[in-house]
Amino acid sequence: xxxxxxxxxxxxxxxxxxxxxxxxxxxxxxxxxxxxxxxxxxxxxxxxxxxxxxxxxxxxxxxxxxxxxxxxxxxxxxxxxxxxxxxxxxxxxxxxxxxxxxxxxxxxxxxxxxxxxxxxxxxxxxxxxxxxxxxxxxxxxxxxxxxxxxxxxxxxxxxxxxxxxxxxxxxxxxxxxxxxxxxxxxxxxxxxx
Amino acid sequence: xxxxxxxxxxxxxxxxxxxxxxxxxxxxxxxxxxxxxxxxxxxxxxxxxxxxxxxxxxxxxxxxxxxxxxxxxxxxxxxxxxxx
Numbered sequence: 293x294x295x296x297x298x299x300x301x302x303x304x305x306x307x308x309x310x311x312x313x314x315x316x317x318x319x320x321x322x323x324x325x326x327x328x329x330x331x332x333x334x335x336x337x338x339x340x341x342x343x344x345x346x347x348x349x350x351x352x353x354x355x356x357x358x359x360x361x362x363x364x365x366x367x368x369x370x371x372x373x374x375x376x377x378x379x380x381x382x383x384x385x386x387x388x389x390x391x392x393x394x395x396x397x398x399x400x401x402x403x404x405x406x407x408x409x410x411x412x413x414x415x416x417x418x419x420x421x422x423x424x425x426x427x428x429x430x431x432x433x434x435x436x437x438x439x440x441x442x443x444x445x446x447x448x449x450x451x452x453x454x455x456x457x458x459x460x461x462x463x464x465x466x467x468x469x470x471x472x473x474x475x476x477x478x479x480x481x482x483x484x485x
Numbered sequence: 486x487x488x489x490x491x492x493x494x495x496x497x498x499x500x501x502x503x504x505x506x507x508x509x510x511x512x513x514x515x516x517x518x519x520x521x522x523x524x525x526x527x528x529x530x531x532x533x534x535x536x537x538x539x540x541x542x543x544x545x546x547x548x549x550x551x552x553x554x555x556x557x558x559x560x561x562x563x564x565x566x567x568x569x
Binding site for chain 1: 502525526527528529530531533534537546549550551552553
């Protein structure tokens with residue numbers, strides 16, 4: 293099972309002021325605040341840690357259900373520029389982060405060898421209409437899966453499970469696979485499995 | 486402050502962060518900050534900080550955890566104000 297989260301750096305800079313009083317303290321543990329203060333680019337570290345937390349939240353809520361807003365509970369450890377982990381309630385997620393000039397993109401997965409086979413794709417998206425963006429991403433995901441799996445495109449659709457989380461469903465073999473979708477500003481991405 | 490006044494002041498607070506104008510127009514007790522108003526989760530922190538300064542209260546982590554709807558925000562504000 294995987295979760296992913298993308299941050300459009302220009303959008304984040306325009307819409308959030310992480311320097312505002314109290315902002316970092318509400319979201320980050322003392323260790324994480326230390327990472328930020330010591331980073332060559334503190335702003336980049338803020339959004340990297342945030343995307344790590346969000347991607348882990350998506351796997352966690354998929355596993356255990358429920359919704360909540362507790363960013364500090366998702367405890368980040370930075371291992372390298374691209375690798376990290378997030379711990380919450382004795383569950384550990386491995387994180388891979390791609391820090392691009394334009395976006396920061398994290399994928400969280402359980403430490404499970406079976407997870408090695410997940411697919412992902414990250415791309416630019418334009419147009420701001422919320423509903424249309426989602427449809428566009430769904431189409432991209434269906435095409436991607438059809439291409440990689442060799443299955444018929446028309447047999448694949450995106451459905452929601454009982455908690456409202458998306459699944460990719462293939463009517464040909466009655467197979468449903470958990471997927472994670474993320475979009476922010478001009479960027480979008482998804483993971484399948 | 487009565488219920489209507491509280492909803493009205495919350496509406497003012499969330500306004501700059503709302504991505505769905507329809508959601509703002511229809512805002513009521515049952516509105517979900519993320520699902521209905523499409524506030525992104527990083528801006529939810531701004532909403533919480535703005536509520537803290539508008540009502541001069543401190544929202545602890547335990548309360549923040551539930552801050553996903555207008556109703557939850559109203560309950561937390563009311564509780565914190567009564568503790569003052």
